[in-house]
Amino acid sequence: MIEQIRFHISELEAMKHYPSVLFYKGNTDLLYKKKVAIVGSRKPNQYARELTHKLSMKLSQVGICIVSGGALGVDAIAHKAAGAHNTIMVAATGLDKRYPSINKNIIADIEKSGLVLSQFQEGTPSQKYNFPLRNEVVVALGDVLVVTYADFNSGTMHSVEYALKMGKEVYVLAHRIGESEATNDLLLQGKAKAIYDLDAFVAKFAHPKSSESILDAFLLYCQSNPTYEEALKKYPSKIFEAELNGTIEIKNAKVYTV
Template sequence: MDMTVAGTGLDIRYPALHVKLIEGIEKEGLVLSQFEAGQPSLKWNFPLRNELVVALGDALVVTQADLKSGTMHSIEFALKMQKPIYVLPHRLGESEGTNWLLSKGLAKPLYDIDAFVALFGKVELTCKDDFLIYCDTHPLYHDAVEKFAQKVFEYECLGKIKVENGRIKRA
């Protein structure tokens, strides 16, 4: 099941670029918000929203963070909640926040995604996604939109598919 936590009231779909994706999650998954209806996107909403996101997860995975980035707020929440933190290690001078966490022993490095996933549950290796199976036939874009309008946009945004020469393929 797909889930998202909004940084606005539930009646506002932000950012506008993802309206269709959010509407799809509303129909088939769960959208949460701690903000009242009508609450617009304000910069201080997002650290509050991120606290809820951290609370809902079993662990925090940080792919990149500068020392003065908003991501460091999420890291503070995870530390207070005693949630495990995992980071992608970076070269010196890059992602100083994640490197700092590693140097202080506050996070564990992620080197092997399969080993990481195994920590949190069984991995289903068979594809049961009808849309991705359909994409293996390299359908025409307009045919795919006719059959799976919601999924085409969602999977394209997630990078699961790509469009080449008017046909859809798995990315």
């Protein structure tokens, strides 16, 4: 079901113009988590594909939500590696469409257990001028922007421009000379920082083991020792995060606080 967001999202204040309307499908609890935006080329090389997957997965495993635009290439890899339950996709069409169609299954999964956002009315097709608007929302939602592969004059570099204007840190993968020339140029100009060690980067943003992001109401609920199925239905995103962080444990199909 397509619904309209009726509350203010503080991160979007960084945009040039706060969206006049936002529609969504899925779990809006993800908006309250730490978030990293990951973007890049629709045709990344194998090195970038592999590291995009590893980075997104590692960030998700420590409870950080991955934000991207649902496009081919880097976006789709980041969404899949994070897991549908822990990713936010920002669409460039109305939410009655799943674009690009080749990613329709990924998008459907995110709609069910993650979050899909759009500032476009139902029926809006993919149009050239929609993508910069989509990209600005992606960048605004992320605490930082990670670019894993990009060429000059690409939409990805427009995202970098948004991030720099918003005062957000930009991180890129270190590439060989002649590959991902746009991100290499960002490093040369001092506009981005290189990620040399994935684990060290993830550690900078990881939640502490006490999991401050888990709401007190959730922990109180878990103290009543609900079944795993009950807890999953009531708090679909929080239970995964809490289990990964060691805040709860599952025994005999029941939930216990640690």
